[in-house]
Structures are given as C-alpha cells and as structure tokens.
Amino acid sequence: xxxxxxxxxxxxxxxxxxxxxxxxxxxxxxxxxxxxxxxxxxxxxxxxxxxxxxxxxxxxxxxxxxxxxxxxxxxxxxxxxxxxxxxxxxxxxxxxxxxxxxxxxxxxxxxxxxxxx
Numbered sequence: 001x002x003x004x005x006x007x008x009x010x011x012x013x014x015x016x017x018x019x020x021x022x023x024x025x026x027x028x029x030x031x032x033x034x035x036x037x038x039x040x041x042x043x044x045x046x047x048x049x050x051x052x053x054x055x056x057x058x059x060x061x062x063x064x065x066x067x068x069x070x071x072x073x074x075x076x077x078x079x080x081x082x083x084x085x086x087x088x089x090x091x092x093x094x095x096x097x098x099x100x101x102x103x104x105x106x107x108x109x110x111x112x113x114x115x116x117x
Contacts, residue, residue: 005052021045040112062114082106
C-alpha cells in the first residue's frame with residue numbers, strides 16, 4: 001500500500017504541494033531573517049512529496065518561540081487547510097489513507113521547528 005499510495009499521492013497532490021513549499025522556501029531564504037522559515041518549508045516539501053511510510057517526530061519544546069511565530073504567520077492556515085482536506089478525503093472509504101496523510105502533514109505544518117522527518 002505504501003508504494004501505491006505514494007505514487008497516487010505524488011501525481012495528484014505531492015508534486016504540486018512540494019513545488020509550492022519549495023518556491024515559498026526559496027522566497028523566504030532570499031532574506032536573512034527568513035532563512036529559518038524557508039528551511040522549515042523545505043522540510044515540509046520533503047515530507048509532502050512522498051508521505052506514506054514516513055512519520056514526523058514533533059518536538060515543540062525545542063523551539064517554542066519560533067513555533068509560536070510560525071503559527072501566527074501562517075501555520076494556523078496550513079494546519080486548517082490540511083485538516084479540511086483530510087476530512088474531505090475521509091468522507092469516502094477510498095480516501096481514508098490520504099486523509100490520514102493530511103492529518104500527519106497538518107501536525108508538521110502547524111509546528112515544524114524542532115520536528116524531524
């Protein structure tokens with residue numbers, strides 16, 4: 001299931017989401033202040049491209065201040081977006097595995113600082 005899920009995810013969701021995260025990361029990395037945030041977007045892109053079989057370890061306490069800034073500036077929007085899409089996927093039986101991946105990505109999108117993929 002992991003290989004088939006990753007192939008389907010990559011074609012329909014992963015590639016496009018990863019491109020968006022990488023472009024956002026490049027834009028953030030242009031400025032010196034935005035480099036830490038850009039690196040977190042690259043981390044999200046790495047997970048979103050092929051999420052089946054990967055599990056992020058969230059360590060919120062390592063970078064509390066950075067995670068709070070992230071939440072305020074866009075983490076809540078990313079979190080809510082992934083939660084909404086995950087709920088939509090879970091409405092159908094076929095979409096449940098993809099919904100679970102959206103919920104996993106929502107956790108990382110909310111607090112990426114200190115997380116490991």
